[in-house]
Amino acid sequence: MNIIGKRYWFFGLSLAVIIPGLIALALGGLKPSIDFTGGTVLEYQFSSGAAPSPDQVRTALASVTIDQTTQALGNIQVQTSGTDGVILHLQQVDQATITKIQAALETSFGTVTTISSDNVGAAVGSEVAQRAAGAVALAAFGIALYVWFAFRGLPHAFRYGLAAVTALVHDVLVLVGVAAILGLALGWEADALFLTAVLTVIGFSVHDTIVVFDRIRENQIKYRYVGFEKVVNHSIVQTLDRSINTTLTVLLTLLALSLFGGVTTRHFVIILLVGMASGAYSSIFNAAAILVVWENREWQNWFSRKKRSATA
Amino acid sequence: MNRTLMWIIIGIVLAVDIIVNVPSRIQILGFDWHIRQGLDLQGGIEVLLEADLPAGQSISADSMNVASQVISSRVNALGVSEAVVQVSLPRRIVVELPGYNDPAEAVKLIQNTALLEFVETQYRLDANQSIVTDYLVGSETTPTTEGPSVSGTITPPTPTSTEAPFTPTLLPSATPGLSALLGTPQAASTPVPGTVYHTLMTGAMLKSASVGTDNANQPAVNFSLTADGAKIFADYTANHVGWFLAIVLDKNIISCPKVNEPIPGGSGQITGSFTVSEANQLAIWLSYGALPVPLKVIREQTIGPTLGQDSLRRSLIAGMIGLLAVVLFMLLYYRLPGALADLALLMYAVTSLTVYRLIPVTFSLPGIAGFILSVGMAVDANILIFERMKEELRGGKILRDAVDMGFSRAWPSIRDSNISTLITCGILVWFGGTFGASIVKGFAITLAAGVLVSMFTAIVVTRNLLHLALDRIDFSARHSWFGISDETQNSTGSAE
Numbered sequence: 001m002n003i004i005g006k007r008y009w010f011f012g013l014s015l016a017v018i019i020p021g022l023i024a025l026a027l028g029g030l031k032p033s034i035d036f037t038g039g040t041v042l043e044y045q046f047s048s049g050a051a052p053s054p055d056q057v058r059t060a061l062a063s064v065t066i067d068q069t070t071q072a073l074g075n076i077q078v079q080t081s082g083t084d085g086v087i088l089h090l091q092q093v094d095q096a097t098i099t100k101i102q103a104a105l106e107t108s109f110g111t112v113t114t115i116s117s118d119n120v121g122a123a124v125g126s127e128v129a130q131r132a133a134g135a136v137a138l139a140a141f142g143i144a145l146y147v148w149f150a151f152r153g154l155p156h157a158f159r160y161g162l163a164a165v166t167a168l169v170h171d172v173l174v175l176v177g178v179a180a181i182l183g184l185a186l187g188w189e190a191d192a193l194f195l196t197a198v199l200t201v202i203g204f205s206v207h208d209t210i211v212v213f214d215r216i217r218e219n220q221i222k223y224r225y226v227g228f229e230k231v232v233n234h235s236i237v238q239t240l241d242r243s244i245n246t247t248l249t250v251l252l253t254l255l256a257l258s259l260f261g262g263v264t265t266r267h268f269v270i271i272l273l274v275g276m277a278s279g280a281y282s283s284i285f286n287a288a289a290i291l292v293v294w295e296n297r298e299w300q301n302w303f304s305r306k307k308r309s310a311t312a
Numbered sequence: 313m314n315r316t317l318m319w320i321i322i323g324i325v326l327a328v329d330i331i332v333n334v335p336s337r338i339q340i341l342g343f344d345w346h347i348r349q350g351l352d353l354q355g356g357i358e359v360l361l362e363a364d365l366p367a368g369q370s371i372s373a374d375s376m377n378v379a380s381q382v383i384s385s386r387v388n389a390l391g392v393s394e395a396v397v398q399v400s401l402p403r404r405i406v407v408e409l410p411g412y413n414d415p416a417e418a419v420k421l422i423q424n425t426a427l428l429e430f431v432e433t434q435y436r437l438d439a440n441q442s443i444v445t446d447y448l449v450g451s452e453t454t455p456t457t458e459g460p461s462v463s464g465t466i467t468p469p470t471p472t473s474t475e476a477p478f479t480p481t482l483l484p485s486a487t488p489g490l491s492a493l494l495g496t497p498q499a500a501s502t503p504v505p506g507t508v509y510h511t512l513m514t515g516a517m518l519k520s521a522s523v524g525t526d527n528a529n530q531p532a533v534n535f536s537l538t539a540d541g542a543k544i545f546a547d548y549t550a551n552h553v554g555w556f557l558a559i560v561l562d563k564n565i566i567s568c569p570k571v572n573e574p575i576p577g578g579s580g581q582i583t584g585s586f587t588v589s590e591a592n593q594l595a596i597w598l599s600y601g602a603l604p605v606p607l608k609v610i611r612e613q614t615i616g617p618t619l620g621q622d623s624l625r626r627s628l629i630a631g632m633i634g635l636l637a638v639v640l641f642m643l644l645y646y647r648l649p650g651a652l653a654d655l656a657l658l659m660y661a662v663t664s665l666t667v668y669r670l671i672p673v674t675f676s677l678p679g680i681a682g683f684i685l686s687v688g689m690a691v692d693a694n695i696l697i698f699e700r701m702k703e704e705l706r707g708g709k710i711l712r713d714a715v716d717m718g719f720s721r722a723w724p725s726i727r728d729s730n731i732s733t734l735i736t737c738g739i740l741v742w743f744g745g746t747f748g749a750s751i752v753k754g755f756a757i758t759l760a761a762g763v764l765v766s767m768f769t770a771i772v773v774t775r776n777l778l779h780l781a782l783d784r785i786d787f788s789a790r791h792s793w794f795g796i797s798d799e800t801q802n803s804t805g806s807a808e
Contacts, residue, residue: 045616045618094609095415095416095419095420095609095612096416098415098416099416113616113618114413114415114614114616115615115616115618116613116614116615116616117415117612117613117614118612118613118614119609119611119612119613120610120611121609121610121611123610124360124610124611131743132743135739135740135742135743138739139735139736139739142735142736142739143732143735143736146728146731146732146735147728147732150728150731192752193678193752195743195752196678196740196752196755196756199736199739199740199743200682200685200736200740200755200759202736203732203733203735203736203737204733206729206732206733207689207692207729207730207732207733208729210725210728210729210732211696211725211729214724214725214728215725218721238703239699241699242695242696242699245641245645245695245699246688246691246692246695246696248641249637249638249641249642249688249691249692249695250685250688250689250692252634252637252638252641252688253631253634253635253637253638253684253685253687253688254634254684254685254688255634256630256631256633256634256637256684257627257630257631257634257681257684259630260626260629260630260633261623261626261627261630261631261681262622262623262624262625262626262627262630262677263622263623263626264352264623264677265623265627265677265678265680265681268678268681269681272681272685
């Protein structure tokens with residue numbers, strides 16, 4: 001099986017997923033949730049069994065003012081949830097105002113139960129966003145350092161670290177892109193759990209990559225006189241069973257969670273699922289291939305037409 | 313490695329598993345989900361508070377700790393079990409109230425500074441007015457007891473025609489009948505602008521407070537003072553008969569009873585137009601004292617109980633299905649080693665629960681996802697080892713050597729890949745801890761614990777089980793038990 005020989009096809013396939021995702025991202029597909037922007041989200045269930053329409057809800061809340069002021073609530077987004085629930089998105093308000101909102105709803109529509117309410121100050125939100133960016137950068141950096149350290153005995157150990165991180169960035173791009181497409185199509189938001197999924201995928205992506213690299217390390221010693229490209233391909237093929245089986249078990253569990261699991265973690269689990277699949281793909285088809293590209297310094301040929309077509 | 317020692321370690325871990333898990337309630341499928349449940353599972357409230365002081369002003373760790381203790385006492389008085397109050401230095405406090413579902417009430421109870429002041433005033437002041445006093449929050453100085461020079465300055469209140477509809481009284485508890493002087497006319501009913509009123513003493517002088525009822529059978533708060541407080545109180549009431557004493561909470565007047573006669577006993581009653589729950593809240597505030605720093609709510613999250621229970625049930629079922637799928641896969645694909653890995657996986661599941669209880673880890677929905685994910689990882693170590701074993705068998709090694717080689721050659725991959733996961737878990741714990749996202753933190757801790765336990769069960773336990781099987785039965789002619797095809801079996805057979 002010659003995986004490395006077809007490396008540019010696999011790079012192309014990655015781009016075919018990433019580029020539409022990035023377009024969706026540019027179109028504003030990845031809406032940050034109130035975890036990052038601040039605001040209030042209220043979810044109510046109506047005991048009457050039938051949720052009022054968004055317009056009815058807005059009318060009922062028209063006269064509610066922010067506690068101890070005469071300010072109106074401003075723009076309220078109303079979403080129905082199931083047959084008997086609504087979700088309200090509005091600017092950040094205090095607890096006293098939330099009590100007034102619930103009271104106003106009860107006056108108009110009978111008893112309501114709070115399913116959940118989340119109320120985040122804008123300052124905390126932007127702080128979380130900053131820390132999130134920091135966390136992702138820190139994770140990538142820490143992993144690059146560790147891989148470099150783990151493969152320090154090999155020639156060009158630094159390349160392994162960088163190739164692992166490139167595969168990792170690939171997975172993050174796939175995740176963000178898919179999330180952006182889902183955001184455009186289904187209105188998914190990026191919340192703190194989305195970020196948790198991204199960081200988890202980062203850990204797992206490297207997990208798989210390291211297994212392949214580890215085999216390259218071993219084979220380079222074993223097959224000293226075989227070309228690097230062949231050693232890399234052989235290592236990938238040797239670890240293929242393991243890569244597929246491991247991915248299969250993880251995907252099986254995640255699939256069970258996404259099909260039968262609770263509603264609150266469904267987005268989280270599906271994002272994880274996409275990330276795990278991408279992580280396995282990039283470990284098999286991209287990470288080691290980058291080492292070969294680097295070894296051959298192929299970028300020198302990228303713009304000269306005849307050699308380019310020869311490699312592809 | 314010494315195999316006897318390994319068996320002893322496995323035995324000890326199993327014993328701990330049994331001790332920790334069995335005596336308590338065995339629930340759904342042997343799992344006890346009464347492990348600490350996160351807010352998303354049982355519902356509840358999470359509040360993130362921040363010191364409400366200018367950004368530049370430094371706040372001592374001590375005062376944050378005192379604030380957290382005060383909040384802790386207040387929420388315990390609320391009757392919330394397993395409430396968590398944690399300081400996140402430099403200036404934040406996270407409060408979790410599992411199972412509690414009245415956010416408005418909780419936020420008010422937690423957040424209010426609850427600084428009680430007894431303020432000297434010559435004239436009656438109406439309730440629900442704000443007032444300026446000479447006692448400042450954050451300053452450590454206790455107000456002095458020196459009032460204005462006493463003798464000769466006491467002027468009886470000038471009668472006016474206005475009468476307050478409700479007049480609170482300060483009753484010496486020994487003689488509760490003294491409300492006869494109710495409704496004494498007053499000169500001023502709102503605090504005079506620009507006047508700084510003198511604080512006689514603060515709530516720090518209170519020994520205890522409890523809910524009672526007043527003469528009219530309305531809810532009220534009874535209090536008793538410390539010895540120092542009683543003396544200050546007795547002196548003031550002795551010298552200021554006919555004056556008033558405003559009872560002020562967070563610079564807002566609750567009531568303003570008249571001093572009808574000296575009160576020496578050091579106990580009294582605060583009345584006002586309280587509902588029972590308001591009186592309760594006030595009693596809690598007074599019992600545990602004021603917050604040393606003012607706090608504001610920067611994040612507040614409430615989750616109703618129905619959402620969590622439904623999700624929990626579904627996630628458990630999903631987890632079981634996922635686990636079963638993995639167990640079947642391992643058994644069918646890897647045969648005998650797969651079956652042993654499944655045994656190790658069972659031990660992994662139980663040991664993880666033990667670890668979650670011992671740390672203890674608060675279980676949330678993402679935490680369950682983390683746990684189920686780590687099942688996949690636990691199996692990964694075994695898959696790495698078994699694939700390696702098969703390779704060695706195909707390469708002509710005898711079984712026993714192949715098993716050993718499988719473990720030793722797979723080890724660097726297992727170690728390196730798990731360390732990379734632990735690095736991200738560490739970062740997630742840091743990320744989640746700083747802004748009170750217990751959910752993120754719970755996920756990371758669950759995953760990290762799972763990774764560590766899985767390295768033990770997948771390597772130590774599986775290996776010892778395999779050796780035990782190899783010692784008992786001669787597998788040299790039964791390579792199909794290891795998922796190896798017939799030709800390979802023959803070639804390895806001849807190699808032996």
